[in-house]
Amino acid sequence: MEEKILDLLAEICEDDIVKEDLKTELFQSGLLDSLGFAEFLAGIEEECSIVIAPSEVTREEMDTPEKILNLVKSKC
């Protein structure tokens, strides 16, 4: 599960650094923008059947791979 999410994230960010360093800043570094964020939400809904609403969490609550993993885990 964890691996699946990180793979998806790496594919959208087009950079494997998000798998290697879980504390990478996603929005500030420009790896993820509004578009990638939307693609990511659609992806985890499709692949892991976990629904996160676009307005549910702020950008700050999802700005590192680590925070994303924790959030997704809390939803399982």
Next chain:
Amino acid sequence: MSFYEGLSFFICLFLFLIPAVILGIMEKKMGHYTLAVSLVFIVLVFGHSPGQFLYLLLFYGWSYLVVRGYAAVRAKNGRNQKQYYLFLAAMLLPLILCKLSPLFHMNIFGFTGISYMSFRSIQMVIEIYDGIILEVPLLEFSGFLLFFPSISSGPIDRSRRFHDDWMRILPRAEYLDMLAEGIFKLLLGLVYKLALGTQLYTLLTICEQSMGRRDAPWYFAAGYAWLYGFYLFFDFAGYSLMAVGTAYILGVRLPDNFRAPFRSLDIKEFWDRWHITLSHWFRDFLFTRFIMKCSKKKWFSTRLNRACAGFIVNMGVMGLWHGVTPSYILYGLYHGILLSATEVYQKKSGFYKKYKNRKLYKAVSWLLTINLVIFGFFIFSGKFLELLTA
């Protein structure tokens, strides 16, 4: 009386804020008092136009029925898409009637604030479907929907964020900080709107008269566009600051609406700095959902195509929301196309990737952006199409 205009409004505001400050300092809840003051201001502002007043009451009742009703239906039947679309359409109806009725020389639901109140109630229906709003208590709903500081023109708050302020009692030290910040924002807003905005408006009218002459040289139009852009900023940012400042004094952390928009280095950054609560509302409730839908249904061949479609739909709807006129629609499409072009350029261009951090590149990018933005305001003002068709 109008919101944030004229001496009588500010005197009333001052008088009604004094008890709020006392409540805040005594560490008492302010929500119910604020709701009462909201009702008083609604009567004071809309009292002289019974038509608007009745439409507002009707809208309020309708919103409560739809939002509360949908919460009950959602709790019973879960995520049912058909029911969701039905309630969403019901919640959009007053706004759509208001925007379309002028085309038929009618005025349905025409009252100050219907747009901004609609944003507040529409998002609640959407978030109930998402399962992140479960309950709609009447008093809190009323406090949120009728919150007077931002009722006429925003900033657009979120009900779940508002909920935290509604429930929480601020420690005295924290409230005093907020109070100081609120007073500062209120005063800064006054300077923006009354001092700078009004001055720019005077210059703008002079420029407009010169522009109207038959042999007027082109630079009057350019001058008009620049003056109009800065007038719009100081007028609207000033108003927004006053609304946020007032909310702070009432213990509500209404989000900021502007963050030095003319410093933007590209159009995407501009929409993160200009009328922020509106563009973030559209991002969360339209753009992201449109992209998610396309992504799941595999509607476009590439991510880039999806993004471009998303930007154009998003900004097109935003243009329409301003009003169903050629200038507003063109304004929306113009920004949709600019955002798409920026996206394609930044994703595809090696030149961009190589030079984007250079000082000279940034300077040129800034200059181009501000000119594109000002031209956008020129379209928005209606003068562009007027000149074209003259």
